[in-house]
Amino acid sequence: MSVETASPTLMTVPAAPVDTRIASLRAIYIIWYRDILRYWRDRWRLVASLAQPLLFLLVFGSGLSSSLGGAFGRGTGISYIQFMYPGIIGMSILFSAIFGAMSIVWDREFGFLKEVLVAPIDRWAVAVGKALGGTTQAMIQGLILLVLAPFVGVKLSLLTVVELVPLAAVLAFGLASFGVAIASMMKSLQGFQVVMNFLMMPMFFLSGALFPLTNLPGWMTWLTRLDPASYGIDPIRRVVLSNSGLPNVNSLGLTINGQVLAIPLEAAIMLAFGAVLLGVAVVMFERRD
């Protein structure tokens, strides 16, 4: 037996000269980049994720548009499909942001998360990188639907696009952070269906994507105002439709106590929601083994 009992000469290694702030930024970048790389590589997912908004617009939108006729819009001159179109952009962002961030659960299931979590990087950087990855994917998924504008009678201008990008980014960031926070608490893919049915769908239905949030029953008015997605979808609709020569859109918009909210305020609410949820995600990530 050759167990040495002599006192060991331990090596003393000076701490590696790694600037942790720069290391965290690098980690955020590569975690974000990996998500984008996977997103582009998976062309089928891209195509498949366009199918759902198209289905909504074509079938749901056209169907309701023709049955409602002029009854929709209360004299605003806005048809149902025009009203719904920005909502569908919002829906696409909502679903993509949450799904994108939920890829953390996939990573856990397939082992890659271990590679990320044992790396000598700050945990908060992992949460931020994932949230930004989800944000970027969702923005692309939403903005790509702008190509459909001519088919639903919406005029696009450069101004629309310029105003839309930051609003899409804010909505995407809020929901991606939400997704990361949920994913950081989930242990397995089994919880995924639950999240879908009990969080994502209600969030979508109550967000004003499909119908105006005015003249609703009292309880529903409350719920819709509690839905963070409402504050992200409403400004998108106002920008798209008012720049398209439909300025009366505000009368179909989100109000609190009968007051229309300023777009920057709505964006600030969405941003604050995202920041809080990202904070939750960071805490959850730092806690886990």
Place this chain on the structure above:
Amino acid sequence: MPETVIEAKGLIKKYGDLEAVAGIDLEVRAGEIFGFLGPNGAGKSTTISMLCTLLTPTAGVARVAGIDVVHDPAAVRQRIGLVFQDPSLDDQLTGRENLEFHAFVYSVPAQDRRRRIDEMLDLLQLADRAASQVKTYSGGMKRRLEIARGMLHQPQILFLDEPTLGLDPQTRKSIWTHLNELRSTKGVTIFMTTHYMDEAEYCDRIAIIDRGKIVALGTPEELKGLVGGDVVTITSTKPDAAESEIIKLLGVTPVRDNGSLRMEVPDGKAFVPRLVRELEAPVDTVSLRRPSLDDVFLKLTGRVIRDEEVSARDRNRAMASRWMGRRR
């Protein structure tokens, strides 16, 4: 004597009342290939996880690369490479992209990134497939990529948890060739767990672990020296009768393993003719060989490491990954 790069004293891990690791002391020197050998559930993975800072010890001290694993886990992780038991690659990415990801999160300097990635791809013979997605790789290629990845940030110590589990014998051999090459070209210390006895022979030193404790530690030759002389194994249709006759007539106490009787004797060549001559119980087969680590393990623990339980687990894992693969 080369410096000590891993040192553990009284390392304990408890889960409730269960003591998974029951007080382990060990030292690993720079440049060694150190094997941690034991059956499933012996505490191998728990120990390696504590050394790699993935688990916090219940009690005891461990220093890896001179740094306390509890006190500064991030500094330890920067200095060690890890190859996990379960796969941890992104199989949608290419081999090179997996390495690039690792180089970023381990702060490999930008000017070295490409050179080191190319070097590791060459060393592990993955250069020609570096641009293919990992999902097209074989099991052995994936393992090699994980080893390349673990070496990318130039760790002092490479930890591997069952690196050859579930691979065919040829692939296992090639993994060993690569590990030896890494040790000689990079001077890295290798700490690995395995339950394959034949693999443990490749190690410079081995610790045999059973029920959370190290029961023996030394070079393979030293350990085999614990078994006196030769090993004779017989099979008989009447093992009970044969056993009592051997004890009575030959003065040796055999160990039962299923239907066979195994005994250690100082001089096997002289023993076998006596055995055949004197035994009245039928003897079907006789084998004589030098002791292996299996014999050492059997002698120390009274049990054999069974490959069957392992292969059952492998099958489950393979099934699980096929199922998951479809859902992806």
